[in-house]
Amino acid sequence: xxxxxxxxxxxxxxxLLEGEIxxxxxxxxxxxxxxxADNGAQSILVDxxxxxxxxxxxxxxxxxxxxxxxxxxxxxxxxxxxxxVLEVFKILGLDQLISIFPDKTTALRED
Amino acid sequence: xxxxIQIACRTTALADLRxxxxxxxxxxxxxxxxxxxVTLAVEEVCANLIIHSHQCNEQNHINLEVQDFPDKLVFEIxxxxxxxxxxxxxxxxxxxxxxxxxxxxxxxxxxxxxMDEIEFESxxxxxxxxxxxxxxx
Numbered sequence: 001x002x003x004x005x006x007x008x009x010x011x012x013x014x015x016l017l018e019g020e021i022x023x024x025x026x027x028x029x030x031x032x033x034x035x036x037a038d039n040g041a042q043s044i045l046v047d048x049x050x051x052x053x054x055x056x057x058x059x060x061x062x063x064x065x066x067x068x069x070x071x072x073x074x075x076x077x078x079x080x081x082x083x084x085v086l087e088v089f090k091i092l093g094l095d096q097l098i099s100i101f102p103d104k105t106t107a108l109r110e111d
Numbered sequence: 112x113x114x115x116i117q118i119a120c121r122t123t124a125l126a127d128l129r130x131x132x133x134x135x136x137x138x139x140x141x142x143x144x145x146x147x148x149v150t151l152a153v154e155e156v157c158a159n160l161i162i163h164s165h166q167c168n169e170q171n172h173i174n175l176e177v178q179d180f181p182d183k184l185v186f187e188i189x190x191x192x193x194x195x196x197x198x199x200x201x202x203x204x205x206x207x208x209x210x211x212x213x214x215x216x217x218x219x220x221x222x223x224x225x226m227d228e229i230e231f232e233s234x235x236x237x238x239x240x241x242x243x244x245x246x247x248x
Contacts, residue, residue, distance in 0.1 A: 001126075020129075023158040024122035053129070053147075056155055056218035063217070066209050084147045091148075091224050092217060093205065 001025075004032050012108070013041040018050040021058030030061045033076075037065070042074055045107060049080035054088055062098055075099075079107040114177040118157070120165035120192075125154055128175065139179050141246075149244050152225040153186050155218035156197065156240055164192030164238075183227075186242040194233040197222065197240060 002025045005016040013036045021029060036044055062076070069076050079101040081089070089095045101107035116131040118124035129150055136146040157173055165171045171192060178185040202223060203216040222229070228243035 020126065022122070022125045022129075022154065023162060024125055053151075055125075055151060055158065056216075056221055057158065060208075060217050063209055084144065087144070087148070088151065088221070092220055097205070097209070 002028055004028055006032065006036070009045075012043045012045050014045045014047055016047045016050065020053035021051065022053070022055045023057040026055075026057035026061050029058055030064075033061065033065060037069070037072075037074060044074065044076045045104070046076070046078040047080055047104070048078055048082070048085060051081065051085055054085050059089065059092065059094060063094065066097060077101060077107045079104050114179075115175065117172050117174050119169045120161045120171040120173065121167055121169045122158065122161055124161070125158055128154055128157055131175075132177070135177050136184075139177075139184070141184070145244070145246070148225045149184065149186070149242075152222045152242060152244075153188070155222050156188055156242065159195060159218060160188070160190050160192060164190065164195050183243055183245045186244075188240045188242070190238050191236055192238065194238045196231045196233070197229050198231050 002017065002019040002021055005018070007014040007016060015032055017029070033044065062078070065076060077099045080103050081100065086095070086100070089098065089100065101110065114135045116128065118128055132150040132153060133146060136149065153175065157175070160173055161167055171190070174189040176187045178187065197219060200219055202220055208216050222242065225244070226242045227245045230241040230243070232239050
């Protein structure tokens with residue numbers, strides 16, 4: 001089960017992910033990010049505090065936007081990942097490619 | 112004690128697979144971090160089979176058996192689809208995954224990083240993939 005809530009905080013769009021992301025529902029994440037970008041979002045923050053599990057299907061979604069967002073000046077930051085979800089990013093070295101922060105405050109501080 | 116599950120080839124069955132693995136590995140006293148990682152690796156292989164070998168045909172099935180030994184766990188995954196040998200699959204470069212905007216390919220990297228050994232055999236229409244995780248006893 002995955003639920004995605006979209007919140008607006010000043011100039012930031014926050015995606016609050018709750019539950020588990022796998023091959024059955026990663027399209028939900030893809031559509032949420034796509035829709036924010038299509039609607040002109042310049043800063044997307046992903047709150048991972050309630051994300052319990054992510055498989056490569058979900059990681060692949062984040063990876064697929066890296067280049068486009070870099071070209072179009074859209075910022076994508078992930079914060080508050082639980083240790084075991086963060087570990088999955090680390091196994092693949094994605095923590096070096098995607099901006100990941102311990103919490104929202106740190107994510108907002110760094111540009 | 113035997114630990115087996117059969118799932119239909121639909122992606123929503125992956126949640127059942129995870130629940131089975133969590134339950135089984137907890138009984139086998141595997142540490143939480145290892146439980147999570149081997150569950151992920153087994154799921155990645157099954158997701159590949161469901162999507163690529165079986166095109167999500169729910170009439171088809173995958174059988175998983177967890178075998179526990181004092182120093183290792185063996186996950187035996189059987190199916191009757193088009194053989195997909197992980198060992199033949201060239202692991203894509205991360206940069207290539209990004210530039211081609213591929214949403215796949217990462218799963219196999221995870222499996223190879225998490226598991227210690229991968230075996231594959233295919234005979235008489237049945238494919239067997241064995242994922243082996245070693246633990247220091």
